[in-house]
Amino acid sequence: MAVLRIFSYLPNPRVWKATIAARLLGVEVEVVGDRPKALPGWLWDFDARPLEEAEKTPDNPHARTSRRGFSAAMLYKTDAFLAAHPFGTVPAAFDPQGGTGIFESNSILRAVARAAAPERRQTEQLAALGAAAGGLYGEGPYEAARIDSFLDAGLVFARETQAYLLALAARKATQEMSDRMREAYAFYLEGIDNAAGRGGDGLAGPFSIADIAFVCDFAQFRREEHMLDRLEHCGLEPVYQPDGQPSAHAHFDRLRRLPAFAADLGDGYVLEAESPERKRA
Ligand SMILES: N[C@@H](CCC(=O)N[C@@H](CS)C(=O)NCC(=O)O)C(=O)O
Structure with a gap:
């Protein structure tokens, strides 16, 4: 089972922090998203999904003004998304049940390193890279x-x-x-x-x-x-x-x-x- 679900536009080097760490630790992260121009057409949520055309209206209760990095004026973020991600940014990570939001790519990276079981932190691959015995x-x-x-x-x-x-x-x-x-x-x-x-x-x-x-x-x-x-x-x-x-x-x-x-x-x-x-x- 994935240790994290990450929602983002793709490709995104901020997401790579987590996927590279996951690869090195042999754990799974689930990455959900779309190309940057398509993400304004998605519902931003733990269960993120592309919106139907009819849902992409300013009176949609999830419609929010974009703040940073999206040329589209409108983004669709659920209340639950904003409770988990108060700054409303992507990459947006969640624990496997979706109750805990983790934002800022560096913190998402830390979460992967912390979530890996102890035996995953002491592999030959990590030792060859010169990682400490405690992992990454x-x-x-x-x-x-x-x-x-x-x-x-x-x-x-x-x-x-x-x-x-x-x-x-x-x-x-x-x-x-x-x-x-x-x-x-x-x-x-x-x-x-x-x-x-x-x-x-x-x-x-x-x-x-x-x-x-x-x-x-x-x-x-x-x-x-x-x-x-x-x-x-x-x-x-x-x-x-x-x-x-x-x-x-x-x-x-x-x-x-x-x-x-x-x-x-x-x-x-x-x-x-x-x-x-x-x-x-
Ligand atoms: N320092 C943050 C940057 C995240 C960020 O600023 N994301 C922008 C896109 S580049 C965003 O999600 N903007 C949403 C909005 O405009 O509402 C990180 O590393 O995760």
Whole structure:
């Protein structure tokens, strides 16, 4: 049985945090959703489903104004969904019975690591990656808190990334936004570079969910490379710098090629620097 059900638009690197962890731990997560443009046509609920045409009306009791990331003005969220997910965002995870909502992709990732039975946390696969004996969430309160520190630093970077990429996608990014993103990028990547350059298996020391969150948040940021036409339209230079912070880039490139990561990231989401064909989204 799945340890979590996750509702989201797909593909979504925020969901990959949970699916990569699940793959490594040998547990199941159920992922329900649709492509980003189709999700406004769904009922957002534990039992999420596509709506009938007749239900997609402003007087539908579940109709809500979208807040962030959806160009459609209207989304359809049940009261139960909003009780479980007070910020009304996806990815939206639920425990198997649907009574407990878990939001924020980093917390959904933690939930997978915590939900895995003890024997799942000590496999040969995890040992080969350099995970601690306690699994992907470290051993004891201090190691877990150190891993949380990376997740929190990553969330700050991810929030800047979200605002920047949404503006870029809408061809409304400004020089000020680009400068702000550049500063957040430098701060975050330098910290990751420091941690990755220390020769441990993972950023926090052992390999952990801190590494999974980094790979997914950085993959999300790397969508910038799919938006070269938008950058040009806005008169902006890319923030991404392939040459700086070598340990951070090497860590990212090593992990994203592992089968458990490549199952989600391996479809050209991250463009190979050496590729002659740069995709334009
Ligand atoms: N930091 C959150 C970001 C989630 C988020 O902002 N989701 C947006 C889509 S990108 C959303 O669900 N918006 C719903 C709305 O506009 O009402 C996470 O990592 O899960």
